[in-house]
Structure formats: C-alpha cells, structure tokens
Amino acid sequence: MSILVNENSRVCVQGITGREGLTRTRLMTEYGTSVVAGVTPGKGGQEVLDVPVYDTMFEAMDATKNDGGIDISVLFIPAPLVKSAALEAIEAGVKLLVIVPDRVPIWDVMEIADAAKSHEAAFLGPNTLGAVTVDQAVLGMMGGTAASAKDFFKPGKVGVTSRSGGITSSIAYYLSRAGIGLTTICHVGGDSIIGLPHPEIVKRFEDDPETEVIVLFGEIGTSQEEGVAELMVKKEVTKPIVAYIGGKGAKEGTRFSHAGTIIEGGKGTRDGKIRALKGAGAYIVEDFDDIPKVTSEVLASLESN
Amino acid sequence: MARLFEYQGKEILSRAGFAIPEGKACTTPEEAESVASELGGEVVVKAQAWTTGRKAKGLLKFCKTPEAAKEAASELLGQVVTNFPVEIVLVESKLEIDRELFAAVIIDATAQQPMIVFSSLGGTGVEDIAKSHPEAISRKHIDIKVGLRDFEARELVRVTTLDRKFYNKAAAALVKLYKAARLSEARSIEINPLVITKDGKWVAADCHATVDDYSVFRHPELGIEIARELDHPITMLERIAYNVEKSDYRGTFYFFQMDQDIPENGKNTNGEDVIGFHGAGGGGSMMSMDGVGKHNFALANFCDTSGNPPASKVYRAAKIILAQPNIRGYFASGSGVASQEQFHSARGFVKAFREVGLQVPAVIRLGGNREEIAIEILRTYLADIGVPVEGYGKDDSAVFCADRLRKLVEEGPYNPKGPDPISNPDEPEDPYTFKTLTGSLTIDHAKCSDCESKPCVDSCHPNILEVKDGNVVLNISDEEAAKGRCTECLACEIACWTAANQAIKIDLPIDGLPEYLKEIKDSAPQEVS
Ligand code: SF4
Ligand code: SF4
Numbered sequence: 001m002s003i004l005v006n007e008n009s010r011v012c013v014q015g016i017t018g019r020e021g022l023t024r025t026r027l028m029t030e031y032g033t034s035v036v037a038g039v040t041p042g043k044g045g046q047e048v049l050d051v052p053v054y055d056t057m058f059e060a061m062d063a064t065k066n067d068g069g070i071d072i073s074v075l076f077i078p079a080p081l082v083k084s085a086a087l088e089a090i091e092a093g094v095k096l097l098v099i100v101p102d103r104v105p106i107w108d109v110m111e112i113a114d115a116a117k118s119h120e121a122a123f124l125g126p127n128t129l130g131a132v133t134v135d136q137a138v139l140g141m142m143g144g145t146a147a148s149a150k151d152f153f154k155p156g157k158v159g160v161t162s163r164s165g166g167i168t169s170s171i172a173y174y175l176s177r178a179g180i181g182l183t184t185i186c187h188v189g190g191d192s193i194i195g196l197p198h199p200e201i202v203k204r205f206e207d208d209p210e211t212e213v214i215v216l217f218g219e220i221g222t223s224q225e226e227g228v229a230e231l232m233v234k235k236e237v238t239k240p241i242v243a244y245i246g247g248k249g250a251k252e253g254t255r256f257s258h259a260g261t262i263i264e265g266g267k268g269t270r271d272g273k274i275r276a277l278k279g280a281g282a283y284i285v286e287d288f289d290d291i292p293k294v295t296s297e298v299l300a301s302l303e304s305n
Numbered sequence: 306m307a308r309l310f311e312y313q314g315k316e317i318l319s320r321a322g323f324a325i326p327e328g329k330a331c332t333t334p335e336e337a338e339s340v341a342s343e344l345g346g347e348v349v350v351k352a353q354a355w356t357t358g359r360k361a362k363g364l365l366k367f368c369k370t371p372e373a374a375k376e377a378a379s380e381l382l383g384q385v386v387t388n389f390p391v392e393i394v395l396v397e398s399k400l401e402i403d404r405e406l407f408a409a410v411i412i413d414a415t416a417q418q419p420m421i422v423f424s425s426l427g428g429t430g431v432e433d434i435a436k437s438h439p440e441a442i443s444r445k446h447i448d449i450k451v452g453l454r455d456f457e458a459r460e461l462v463r464v465t466t467l468d469r470k471f472y473n474k475a476a477a478a479l480v481k482l483y484k485a486a487r488l489s490e491a492r493s494i495e496i497n498p499l500v501i502t503k504d505g506k507w508v509a510a511d512c513h514a515t516v517d518d519y520s521v522f523r524h525p526e527l528g529i530e531i532a533r534e535l536d537h538p539i540t541m542l543e544r545i546a547y548n549v550e551k552s553d554y555r556g557t558f559y560f561f562q563m564d565q566d567i568p569e570n571g572k573n574t575n576g577e578d579v580i581g582f583h584g585a586g587g588g589g590s591m592m593s594m595d596g597v598g599k600h601n602f603a604l605a606n607f608c609d610t611s612g613n614p615p616a617s618k619v620y621r622a623a624k625i626i627l628a629q630p631n632i633r634g635y636f637a638s639g640s641g642v643a644s645q646e647q648f649h650s651a652r653g654f655v656k657a658f659r660e661v662g663l664q665v666p667a668v669i670r671l672g673g674n675r676e677e678i679a680i681e682i683l684r685t686y687l688a689d690i691g692v693p694v695e696g697y698g699k700d701d702s703a704v705f706c707a708d709r710l711r712k713l714v715e716e717g718p719y720n721p722k723g724p725d726p727i728s729n730p731d732e733p734e735d736p737y738t739f740k741t742l743t744g745s746l747t748i749d750h751a752k753c754s755d756c757e758s759k760p761c762v763d764s765c766h767p768n769i770l771e772v773k774d775g776n777v778v779l780n781i782s783d784e785e786a787a788k789g790r791c792t793e794c795l796a797c798e799i800a801c802w803t804a805a806n807q808a809i810k811i812d813l814p815i816d817g818l819p820e821y822l823k824e825i826k827d828s829a830p831q832e833v834s
Contacts, residue, residue: 019792020613080522080523102557102612105520106412106490106492106520107487107490107517107520110417110419111449111450113417113418114448114449129644141613142644144643144644144645144646145646148673148675152642162588164589164591164640165586165588165644166585166586166588166589166611166639166640166642166643166644167586167588167589167640169640169642169643169644170589170641172642173641173642173699174642177700190588193412219587219588219591222414222415223415227415246591246595288592288595
C-alpha cells in the first residue's frame, strides 16, 4: 500500500513531447511507473520512449480502455495552457492530476478545482515536483532521474508531505540515509491554491496501513498546517506527525518565491502554526537536521508500545 | 500579488461599468491644477500610496480652488510613505455623501473559490464593523462557472441591515464588482467606502486591489511593469533581473536586494559581513538563509533560480548578484537534494565567475542529481582564479556550508586573478554564428582547423553540432537552435576552452547591466594616490 500512486497505477503524460515531458517520462518509466499514454495535440500517432502519443485525452482514454484506462495524468504544459489541459483530463474521466508547472494563473486554478470537484477528481499542485511511492512509481519529476531516485529514497514506513519540492526530496534522502524508509513522499505544491494541501495528504496517509509516521514540512502562509492540527484534534488523524516549519529568517510581508508564502494578518505565521500543531500533539522539530533523529525516536516508541 | 494604486483599481472597476468619481491621476502640481479647474468645484487630492487611513495621515487634501489643488499636490508629491516616494496624486471631484458602505471580492484559498463580502456600513475598517455590527455584513462564495447572479446578489444584501429601497442598486453594483474582479483576474478588490451620493449614485470612493502575478501577462491593460510585491521602490538591478526573468520562460529567477548600501569594508551597521545569496527553490532558499544567519552574515540580496533553469539563467543570476559592490562572499545553496541536474548550474557559475573575475570567496552547495559532476566542474575550472570556490553536495548541510564560507572569509585577503573568461577573447577571423533562445553562439572556424578531436561536438548533450567539411556546424536549422534546441548549457564553450582552442563565444547579454556597472564604477570614490 501507499498513497496516490503505486506500481499498478496507469499513468498518462500530457505534454509528453516537450523538453520537460520527455525527460521526466524517461524518469517515470525507468523507475517503474506504468506510463500507458502520452498526449500532445498535433503530435498524435507517434511513439515516445515506447509510449503511444495521442492528440486528445479522450482519444487516449479510448485507446487504453480495454487495458484499464488511465488513472493519473501528469501535466508538463506551459502555465497559460494548463487550464485547458487539466479540464480536458478531468472531463475525459481521469481521477488524479499532477500539475507540475508553476505560475498557473489563480483564476485558472479555481476553475480546475471546480471541475475536479464536480467530477470527483483530485489534483496535486500546481507547482509541484510530484510524488514518489518508493520502489514503485514516480509522478512528476521528483528525483530527477530514475537512478538518483532509486539511490536517494528507500522503502519503509514513513510518509512525507512537504510544501517545498526540493525539501521533499531532501527530507526523504536524509531519512533514507539514516536508515528510515518511506512509503510515499509528496510535494503538495508551492502555490496558495493547490488541489491536495497537507490536510488531504495527511488524511490519505492515515488511511494507508503501511504508513506509520508522517513527516510534514510546512511554511509560512496559507492555513494548511492549521488544518492538519484540526484533524488531529478531531482525532481524524491519529498517526504521529513530525513537523518542521520553515521560514525563521523570513521578514513579515516579504515574499520568497512561493506565492503561498505570504504572512497575511495574524494567520499563517510560523509561530501560530507551531502552536497549533504542538497543541494537537505533533512533534515539532526546531532544527532541520534533527528530522531523522526525532522521526526514529517516534518510530522506536511505536515499536515499544 | 502585485498591489495596485487606488486609481488603477478604479480603472478596473470603471471598465466593468462600476461608477467612479470624475478625476485623473497626475504627476505634477501643474497637472493637478489644470485637472482641478477642468473638474470645477471642490476637489480632493489623494496621494497614491500603499497605506490605510490616508485621511488621518494628511495624505488626502480637500481643495476649493485649482490653486489650492496645485499646492496640495506639491506637498504630497515626493513625500515618503512606507518606504515609497509618492509619485502620483489622484485629483477627483468631491463626492456629496449620503451614506457609506463596503464591498469586496477576495479569493478564499482554502475554499478554492472567490468570495464576495458586503457590508451595509462602511468607511472604517471592516474588521471593526464585523465585531461591532456583525448583522451589517454578509458574505458568499461564488460559483466560478456561473459568476455572481443578480438574484444571489439581492439575497446577499437582503440579509444585512441595508434599507430595502437600495436592494436593486446594491445588487447591480455587486454584480459589476465581481465582473471587475473576474475580468482583471484580481486576487482582491476592496471598495471602502462604497458611497451612495446625495443624488442617489453608487460610486467607489476608494479602492484597494491586488492582482495575480501569474496572470498579468494577459492583462497589458493593467500596465504593470513588475508583477511583484516589494517593500521598497524597485532598484535598477532588480529591474535588470526582472527583465531577464521575463524574457526566459525556462525555470524561475527571482531577485531582490536587501541591502543597497553596503559599506566599502563589506560590514553592515550590525557588524555582520554582507554576502551575495543565491538560493534554489523557495523552501531550500529559506532553509539556506537560516543557515547563513547562524554565522554572522547578512544578505545583500535574495535570489532564487529554480524549476530547472538552464545554465544561461544561472550565469545571468550570478552576474547580477556580483554586480553588487562590496559583498564579502558568495553563498549558493538550495534544498540539498535537488531533482535537477546540478551540472547546468555549475557551468553557469564557472562562466560567470571567470568572466567577472570573482574577488571574494564562494561556497556553492549543489546537492542533488549528478552533484559529483557539478562539484568536479567547479573544482577543476575555478582552481586558478585566486580566490577559493568550494563545492558541496547533499551530505553537507547548509549550516556546515555557511560555516565554511565564514572560515574562507576570515582567511582572506586573497589574490584574485581578475577577469579570465572562457569565451573566445579574440575577434573571430572566420565566424560561424547562430542565435540561441536568449543570446548567440559564435565559433571561429579559423581556430578549428588544427583541432583534431573536436570535443565541442561530443560535449553537446542535445546533439545539435556536427563536423561538416572539417568545420563544426549545426545539424539542425538555425530556427530550431534559436527556438531552444540549443539549451544554452555552455558545455561546448567549456569543452573548447579546456580541451581545444577557446574558439567559441556564447554571448548572453543582460540588458542594462553594462550601463549599471559603469554607473557604479563612476560613482565609486576615486582612489587618491
Ligand atoms: S572544440 Fe573548439 S576548436 Fe575544436 S572544433 Fe570545436 S569549436 Fe573548434
Ligand atoms: S550548442 Fe550544444 S553544447 Fe553548446 S550551448 Fe548549445 S546545447 Fe549546449
């Protein structure tokens, strides 16, 4: 088990013939992801890395339906065109989208969110590196190449959810290096509206029998971390959570690249998030380099119970 | 979230049919005077500044005559409000106010929907009204597929304390407000106060709006030069950096200055050494900043190149960072375990550092995919520049790397060799040139004749170079190269420089930077001998 994706998930790549699409499709297939289709309007009929390319999502769905269709679509599409590609995937019946590009206009994201809701679909991102279910499948570009992804991430019992792409793989690597294995690692995306924020991912980890501990990397801005604390208080999430909140050095009101990282009023501050999570029983790590140590202590205490 | 000035927000409203007071934005007292006389009657002169409570701060002035308006404008223009000098005043006819209300559209990120808020009381802070008169306020999420419909707007105002006789006009105003937000893709538009005039008109007396940075590209009508919120007026260097970002869609590049006035000894007033900072990725950059802070360093700038930027972008970022005079060191660090191939960045650093002639020690933490190659590139190609450049990978924490920079800064002074570029330094005799996405590449075929191994061809990972009649040329069309098939990875230039005849020059201009550097040089204190 795992969340979001496993070795049996059937994956499509939208924008498969582009620079990023091509490179990351190679990563995904070499890692073991079952990429069953690619879509680039105008480029249908060819094969890319042994993956058949279609002109539309409906065509891709149709062509694959006898083998199980498409579960997940990963988008490598220029930001201004993301909305159209995402709506197409949703309407074609894909239930999980991974929207890699950043700078997707926020009103476009709201339209995508609305369509996803009415079709009972979900989307990771925008502005996400994706997710990895260790030793099974990669969605997006986490790890960069299959060789490094295999080298960096080891299987085990810890789930990782993070607001920063680079930090997702850093945490996963440092845990693996310390002998702590992982189930799924997930970058929720850096924008202020994202499809699957921390609370949604944490809920999925709660339902995943293999995940025993959740490591969470939070940032200032938005109310995602507060949302996780609420779930803990309501006992909807009972698995232990180890949390680190970045942004100690950030000046209030200064933006550091992530659109989401904005301190608005009293909400979304680092202190507020730490207080909420601590109050709900999460393990707060003050020093980034201590994440493996604290996680292994939590794992050890689970075993001794 | 770029903030708009009041007059820009009102332009958005007006385009959607919302009534705004008659008036005009002015940049000189004389203009204010002539606008006031055109309008006739009493006017208000309003400083365009990002602050609230302008009335109490004296930033709004009511004027009975054009002369008074001129005087008010000359008082307001140039005043510094929250770090920004006032450059524009809005001159408007004074409204005859019957009552004041409030209306806004904001994006509720958690609900992933726009929300409309209405209050039958306005004028003061809506937070205070929410506390003292909660019955005056109503709000509603909007279905983005259908927008705000008039009956929804009527119901929204009905549940407040607004007088019945205003329902229809209020609903019409709200529908227009939502339309304004939708058309301009605003993050928020707030009208406070929304005024009912004595003759029954619904007019936006003031307006605060922010727009979505990611959609300004399709809104030229907003006239936003830089879609970015800064806490100071944009500097020349920031503008140069922004233009680099705008003209290259590959990866992010974000730069702003945090200390524009670094003393000659490179120490700020707290006694901290000021260094150039180059992060990669939002989260990783922040963590790296935390690491730097622990070692008594302050940052001259924040910079983030991420999202798989090409070597050319990292090169330009490095040159911009190094354009800041008097920095004591250069610190580059990302998340530690990046998915992107790190050697692209490494090549960008090599080209920039050699070209500029790095004067200060640098620590470059390039952890992640193919980091061994990246570190090797730094080590090999920067060994002779006279100042230490150390490369580290994923197993070295940001704190450790910052500590290394601390030691290197203290071990100085060094003997920098000065500029020693990898590009062909000579005027090419037999140039072969093609355009790349953001620059150009020139090979001097005259230098190639005695080059047996042609290492440039093998180094080109996209495989677009070939040998034809003894010369290295493109094996694709010029157009394809210019459209991005040449990834500006810099590998061929480095290969030719190290293993052949330094016959290649990849020219990656940075608009405005040469002029900027010249200006800095001219204004620097001259040494007296
Ligand atoms: S390596 Fe340099 S000298 Fe040799 S063929 Fe290529 S460009 Fe010419
Ligand atoms: S010609 Fe090839 S090696 Fe040279 S910069 Fe372009 S892509 Fe890189």
